[in-house]
Amino acid sequence: MRALTEDLIPLMNRNAFVNDCIIDERANCAVAEAQKVALRAENVTVRFGGLNAVKNLDLVVKSHAVHALIGPNGAGKSTAVNALSGFIRSEGTVWVGEKTTANWTSHSIARAGLARTFQNIRLFGVMSVLETILVGSHTRFDGGLFSALFRSKAAKKQEREAVQEARRLIEFVGLPPEAAEMTASALSYGHQRRVEIARALISRPTVLLLDEPLAGMNVAEKAELSELIRKVYRSGVAILLIEHDMDVIRSLANHVTVLYHGQKLADGTPDEVLSNADVQAAYLGKGKA
Numbered sequence: 001m002r003a004l005t006e007d008l009i010p011l012m013n014r015n016a017f018v019n020d021c022i023i024d025e026r027a028n029c030a031v032a033e034a035q036k037v038a039l040r041a042e043n044v045t046v047r048f049g050g051l052n053a054v055k056n057l058d059l060v061v062k063s064h065a066v067h068a069l070i071g072p073n074g075a076g077k078s079t080a081v082n083a084l085s086g087f088i089r090s091e092g093t094v095w096v097g098e099k100t101t102a103n104w105t106s107h108s109i110a111r112a113g114l115a116r117t118f119q120n121i122r123l124f125g126v127m128s129v130l131e132t133i134l135v136g137s138h139t140r141f142d143g144g145l146f147s148a149l150f151r152s153k154a155a156k157k158q159e160r161e162a163v164q165e166a167r168r169l170i171e172f173v174g175l176p177p178e179a180a181e182m183t184a185s186a187l188s189y190g191h192q193r194r195v196e197i198a199r200a201l202i203s204r205p206t207v208l209l210l211d212e213p214l215a216g217m218n219v220a221e222k223a224e225l226s227e228l229i230r231k232v233y234r235s236g237v238a239i240l241l242i243e244h245d246m247d248v249i250r251s252l253a254n255h256v257t258v259l260y261h262g263q264k265l266a267d268g269t270p271d272e273v274l275s276n277a278d279v280q281a282a283y284l285g286k287g288k289a
């Protein structure tokens with residue numbers, strides 16, 4: 001056995017505070033932070049009549065991850081995301097951070113720190129961009145009936161702060177300031193996607209689920225939105241991303257889970273997963289017959 005030499009002691013000390021994050025050593029605390037789990041699913045199953053759209057799915061999305069969820073059409077990706085975010089009922093257990101959210105409403109899950117966008121953009125045609133983004137802030141506030149009726153000072157202050165934050169987010173997602181007063185549906189497709197992301201971010205999520213945010217975009221638009229996704233991830237929000245474009249996966253994701261017929265087929269780094277023969281056979285249509 002190796003003797004306990006002086007060069008090993010600092011390493012042991014480091015491990016002690018990487019685990020507990022008790023010493024103010026930013027770099028090491030960042031390591032511990034990155035190991036935290038933002039979202040965990042255990043044994044999640046969704047049935048539509050006789051169809052098992054998702055079967056016994058186990059998934060761990062770490063904090064500070066861009067975690068891609070891939071698989072052929074009909075593999076169960078959107079169903080899985082709908083189950084994790086409480087938009088459809090599922091069996092199994094889901095945690096957002098430390099909170100078990102199984103059978104919670106989508107609103108309560110959003111309050112626990114999970115935000116999402118949809119495969120088909122869901123914006124409100126008649127609302128301005130600012131109003132649309134503010135809709136996402138309601139999960140954060142406990143105004144209640146009293147505030148709504150009498151508009152207490154505290155509620156007015158919250159409203160002012162939310163408007164300021166919405167304007168900051170308009171800038172953060174790369175929209176011009178004048179977009180705030182425009183009707184969301186009058187914006188280009190790419191800009192509508194940005195509004196959706198801003199609406200999700202105003203709830204201050206710890207994890208953001210993006211269901212094919214790049215679908216229907218050309219190469220340049222994809223590159224621009226990928227840059228925004230990277231920016232969101234760098235701001236400390238874990239991302240679970242459904243995406244079909246392998247170049248995007250390679251450039252954005254640091255972890256990939258593959259679904260096939262509702263079940264997990266592979267899980268690992270993009271290189272590990274995309275070179276896996278079973279994945280190539282099932283998803284890319286090459287390799288094993």
Ligand SMILES: Nc1ncnc2c1ncn2[C@@H]1O[C@H](COP(=O)(O)OP(=O)(O)OP(=O)(O)O)[C@@H](O)[C@H]1O
Nearest residue numbers: 048051053071072073074075076077078079080119
């Ligand atoms: N509401 C529903 N009722 C019945 N079956 C459904 C429903 N939603 C999805 N399905 C079925 O569940 C399976 C998984 O669909 P899902 O949309 O989750 O796949 P996906 O991997 O997201 O596909 P895509 O990449 O095409 O979006 C499919 O067979 C689909 O037809």
